[in-house]
Amino acid sequence: MKQSHGKDERHAVKVELIAVVAAVAGGQPVVLTIGQGSALPSGPFELGHRSLQAGLREWVEQQTGHPLGYIEQLYTFADRDRISDEHALRAISISYLGLAREDSAEGRPRRDWGSWYGYFPWEDHRAAPPPAIAETLTPRLKNWAENSGTASREERWHRAALAFGLDGRPWNDELVLQRYELLYEAGLVAEALRGPDNAHEPSALGRKMVADHRRILATGIARLRTKIKYRPVVFELMPPFFTLLQLQRTVEALAGRLVHKQNFRRLIEQQELVEDTGETTTETGGRPAKLFRFRPAVLMERTVAGTKLPIAKA
Amino acid sequence: MKQSHGKDERHAVKVELIAVVAAVAGGQPVVLTIGQGSALPSGPFELGHRSLQAGLREWVEQQTGHPLGYIEQLYTFADRDRISDEHALRAISISYLGLAREDSAEGRPRRDWGSWYGYFPWEDHRAAPPPAIAETLTPRLKNWAENSGTASREERWHRAALAFGLDGRPWNDELVLQRYELLYEAGLVAEALRGPDNAHEPSALGRKMVADHRRILATGIARLRTKIKYRPVVFELMPPFFTLLQLQRTVEALAGRLVHKQNFRRLIEQQELVEDTGETTTETGGRPAKLFRFRPAVLMERTVAGTKLPIAKA
DNA sequence: TCCTATTATGCTCATGTCGAGTATAATAGA
């Protein structure tokens, strides 16, 4: 408490609220956008807002018409490299992750929703490792590593190999942010370049977004991929009734990788996350599938989550 | 993008950086404080700061003399109930969690460090469930539940029982924030009352702190208790060489509960988190203990962390 | 010197969880 904590304008900062709202529609993971997919919904935090969350909900609804359900705070960024001149206010972005159901994604013009993997083509490993990795990313990353001092050469390649699962290393779906930041650092994504604005060029390096929105999206995807593994959040994306395969497809869309069917069901059932509704549907193809419903009781139970330490007796 | 995104002062907000810096000294978990333990180190984010983290480091070092090592972002709060008048700037607090080693905690006047469990007496279950729970908290929470509409009575007691492990329910060390907020909601902690400032009253309800600092501390403790279970962060708190029991005591201090000794060692060893230094120490009492060192390689390896989904084959 | 308290470490055992895969059941449509 040494220096002036006063309310003078030297400390005034502009605070922006920004939302990553995810859904799964038609088996594809999508994110709510504005400006033809070039930006995430966002707006300034204002005196009229009762809370950060309330302000965010207002902006998203105003800009996209979608009311928000589940949301959680994601991260707070100071604008990356935009060093402001003396008189400008500095900008802070407080980001949130929201989850929406497919039906709410359908009611509206499809243009509002952009596919995750349009922005991050290297992240979808469901069918197979995306060709973009072997054909485009690997050579460019190798090039980036080699065009550096002997000291950092090894280290750069090691980081790249770890992040992208090269040299036989395993693919880790959670490293979405690290991968994007690595590509940024290597000058491979459009946002890292100060060149012409070719926002719509479909490329192996993904669609670009305004300012640091794509980085924020990467943060949101990473968080969601991590979280579905230990909290029952997938259900925020599901309709009230669903088959186990539909649930599995949703998880796979988010994780960007396939899941072992029988073991997936075993996992869901042993954790008692769902309950049988008694009904079935034949709309899925072969043998009719049971329809399940999320067991809301787990929301309470799971608050009391699990530990990992070898706890001593009583 | 409907309304004015302009840089007018209507949107100017005061941003404060605030740190929860944890260490373990003499077997007790402590937090770096200022003002005789009444507040966490903090200060405004200023134009001169190169980044949020850099600003935080400056403030903490200036206010306490401690340079910071490991830090990670914790959460961003808008000030709870302090609804500002029209001309005042609204305040946002961006909080960080920092970890420090014991020696850095010792070099300085001890007054800078406050014991966690002075602020949260109900959180230390190492010796036994703290008497404060049965003697003070349970009756007051029961009272709080019963003095409410019949509709919310059950629900209030259920929440309390779940959070504090009452009615034979298990204790969950990670619910630090929920417990604090429940006590706040029930009007049981000093910060929730607008009465006289009895900051130093030692009580079953814990030492109070300025503004919402105690809530932020609770957030930090909760995060740390969660994180030690899946990332090797404890080592940020350890000296370069240590015995396995010292490591265990540190974990226990943070978790607020005892750990099964043999299984703890098995866990550490099978995960290859440490390596034998070849040396031993007799300073621990009985049979001499091997001295271990953190295996820095895991920092890289563990970036590639674990999944939980039943991944399909290749 | 031998006994005791104290801490360090090694091992076992029953139970669970997880990755992988085999086998069987119900449908629709050709």
Add this chain to the structure above:
DNA sequence: TCTATTATACTCGACATGAGCATAATAGGA
């Protein structure tokens, strides 16, 4: 009736986990 397709039930081995028993080294007395 055959085939393609999806749903569901089980089995097996490898490995992780909770709980404890047993043994090894020290220091400090009796």
